[in-house]
Amino acid sequence: MADAKIKPQVYKDPRPKEHFDGYHRRVREHRPTWDYEAVRVILTPYLLGFFRARAVDTDNVPADGPCILAPNHFSFLDHFFLALYLRRKVHFMAKSQLFKLPLWPIFNFGGVFPVRRGHADQEAFDTAHAILARGDVVVMYLEGGRSRTGGLGTPRPGVGRLALETGVPVVPVALVGTEKTRNWRRGQFPRVTAHFGAPVRFDKLDSEPTRDQAQYASEQVFERIVEMWEAARGKR
Secondary structure (H helix, E strand, O other): OOOOOOOOOOOOOOOOHHHHHHHHHHHHHOOOOHHHHHHHHHHHHHHHHHHOOEEEOHHHOOOOOOEEEEEOOOOOOHHHHHHOOOOOOEEEEEEHHHOOOOOHHHHHHOOEEEEOOOOOOHHHHHHHHHHHHOOOEEEOOOOOOOOOOOOOOOOOOHHHHHHHHHOOOEEEEEEEOHHHHHHHHHOOOOOOEEEEOOOEOOOOOOOOOOHHHHHHHHHHHHHHHHHHHHHHHHOO
């Protein structure tokens, strides 16, 4: 039986850059507020009860100081599975198409900031830099968008670029099981596990990294995810 169909992705947001300035400004100036915890309280019974969500090696996430969490990406729920067991509040880089009703009020106060896919969006990187500069955590998906195949996708240079520009540790995260979360429509709820790997560290470059340098760094992190993801699937 085939998995539930997924709507085609929209790769380019037609709204102008200025439309998203307020979101960036809020995340740069404020940490997540009460609605971050409210969403956690609401979703935790669902994620634990239906998907039996659990996390492995969360102690690999630094207890303080800046870091980048770099997961693979299959589902809209990946944000929540990743953050469920973490004591630290995290800031998500999410595609700008999600910043509309009914989600934008939650995102606006929940530490989520937009990236305009299909555009060279320096603003998103500037916001990520601001978050890391104050010692917080940024989540950036390595594949850039959701894999549609049920298997891991291809790493993009964004994570590598941010790591080389900042020198902060990158924690690879293998999300296992979320490739089938849409099967809830058929009454199928896969078991989901978030595996947090040992931090990968890159020296901060004195100049802007080239695309090849950024891509290579992303691939180094992605190799860790592939290892964890395949090992976890082999035990199921």
